[in-house]
Amino acid sequence: MAFTLYSLIQTAILCTNAVAVLHEERFLGKIGWGVDQGVGGFGDDPGVKAQILNLVRSVRTVMRVPLIMVNSACIVLLLLFG
Amino acid sequence: MNVTMDLPHHGYRATKQRARAAPPSADSVLFDDTSSAAPPPAMNSQGYYTPGYNMGALSNDMQGGAEVNNLFTDPMANAAMMYGSSLANQGKDMVNKEISRFMSVNKLKYFFAVDTRYVMKKLMILMFPYTHQDWEVRYHRDTPLTPRQDVNAPDLYIPTMAFITYILLAGMALGIQKRFSPEVLGLCASTALVWIIIEVLVMLLSLYLLTVHSDLSTFDLIAYSGYKYVGMIFTVLCGLLFGSDGYFVAFAWSSCALMFFIVRSLKMKILPSLSSDSMGMGSSAKPQLRLYITVATAIFQPIIIYWLTSHLVR
Numbered sequence: 020m021a022f023t024l025y026s027l028i029q030t031a032i033l034c035t036n037a038v039a040v041l042h043e044e045r046f047l048g049k050i051g052w053g054v055d056q057g058v059g060g061f062g063d064d065p066g067v068k069a070q071i072l073n074l075v076r077s078v079r080t081v082m083r084v085p086l087i088m089v090n091s092a093c094i095v096l097l098l099l100f101g
Numbered sequence: 102m103n104v105t106m107d108l109p110h111h112g113y114r115a116t117k118q119r120a121r122a123a124p125p126s127a128d129s130v131l132f133d134d135t136s137s138a139a140p141p142p143a144m145n146s147q148g149y150y151t152p153g154y155n156m157g158a159l160s161n162d163m164q165g166g167a168e169v170n171n172l173f174t175d176p177m178a179n180a181a182m183m184y185g186s187s188l189a190n191q192g193k194d195m196v197n198k199e200i201s202r203f204m205s206v207n208k209l210k211y212f213f214a215v216d217t218r219y220v221m222k223k224l225m226i227l228m229f230p231y232t233h234q235d236w237e238v239r240y241h242r243d244t245p246l247t248p249r250q251d252v253n254a255p256d257l258y259i260p261t262m263a264f265i266t267y268i269l270l271a272g273m274a275l276g277i278q279k280r281f282s283p284e285v286l287g288l289c290a291s292t293a294l295v296w297i298i299i300e301v302l303v304m305l306l307s308l309y310l311l312t313v314h315s316d317l318s319t320f321d322l323i324a325y326s327g328y329k330y331v332g333m334i335f336t337v338l339c340g341l342l343f344g345s346d347g348y349f350v351a352f353a354w355s356s357c358a359l360m361f362f363i364v365r366s367l368k369m370k371i372l373p374s375l376s377s378d379s380m381g382m383g384s385s386a387k388p389q390l391r392l393y394i395t396v397a398t399a400i401f402q403p404i405i406i407y408w409l410t411s412h413l414v415r
Contacts (some may be wrong), residue, residue: 021288021292022291022292022295022296023288023291023292023295024291024294024295026295027295027298027299067310067311067390070309070310070311070312071310074309074310
């Protein structure tokens with residue numbers, strides 16, 4: 020399996036896009052991973068599920084605007100260079 | 102007058118000389134620079150200017166000396182050189198400022214403070230870790246000791262050199278089998294680099310998800326995942342010298358040694374932090390999950406070694 024750096028960038032963009040399109044009410048709420056389940060233990064360490072929810076929510080908040088720009092750039096480049 | 106500076110080779114795999122622009126500003130006792138035995142560069146720049154003014158009239162024996170002196174008696178060239186060096190200094194300061202916004206250069210310097218004795222001992226431990234007794238990383242008033250003073254400290258010199266040597270060795274192995282072309286070298290390098298990045302990201306993600314409060318920084322993880330290249334080089338060499346049987350024997354040996362090394366090293370860093378932050382309610386799932394991380398990292402090493410070397414030794 021020969022990787023290039025370009026395929027790594029592609030993988031990163033695709034994964035970040037996948038995390039960003041998860042809709043909280045429609046999808047995560049249905050499988051019990053909604054907004055209210057994340058905030059839990061303040062004293063002890065939060066569990067794995069709370070950490071994953073935190074991670075998903077922070078990725079969505081932080082990467083929303085940069086993803087728009089990166090996706091537009093990718094679309095333009097792929098249209099031009101195939 | 103000889104104005105060139107010869108840097109002494111040190112280290113096991115000094116494949117390239119590292120030019121040091123200036124000795125590091127001594128911020129702590131731990132980082133004294135023992136590598137450059139030559140006079141500091143300030144004297145060099147003075148050495149450029151004085152022969153021009155004093156010895157221009159003398160008859161010159163050496164050809165090289167004559168050309169250097171003629172160049173620097175010309176005041177225009179002098180002014181141009183001073184302007185150029187000030188411009189270069191400005192550029193260097195700007196680059197340093199930009200880089201230090203992303204990663205602290207001091208932390209990086211810690212990982213390259215090695216010497217020959219450390220490198221030899223570390224390579225011995227990587228290949229034969231079964232007799233090493235004490236795996237604890239020693240501290241000196243809250244800061245971890247440099248690799249020069251503590252054999253258990255991770256460093257980035259060995260992984261970097263091993264990575265470069267592995268790429269060169271892969272090129273040579275492919276050349277022996279007449280499958281070489283320059284693009285293959287770049288492909289091999291980027292594949293290995295991508296696997297390192299993937300492994301470090303997965304480790305960081307799993308350490309974050311399980312809220313393991315260890316002091317493993319990103320550079321530590323890069324160092325620990327770069328140690329497998331030493332095993333890879335040994336495996337490929339044995340495969341080239343002794344054929345397919347030698348390859349499998351060396352592969353088995355280096356995988357066992359590397360798994361042992363990784364488990365013992367990471368156990369010290371990941372597992373003991375359990376006792377400090379659990380308040381008596383330590384769930385039994387936690388130590389198991391941390392053990393799983395350590396064992397999974399160890400199991401991942403032989404898989405990657407096999408994946409990245411089997412196509413070199415047919």
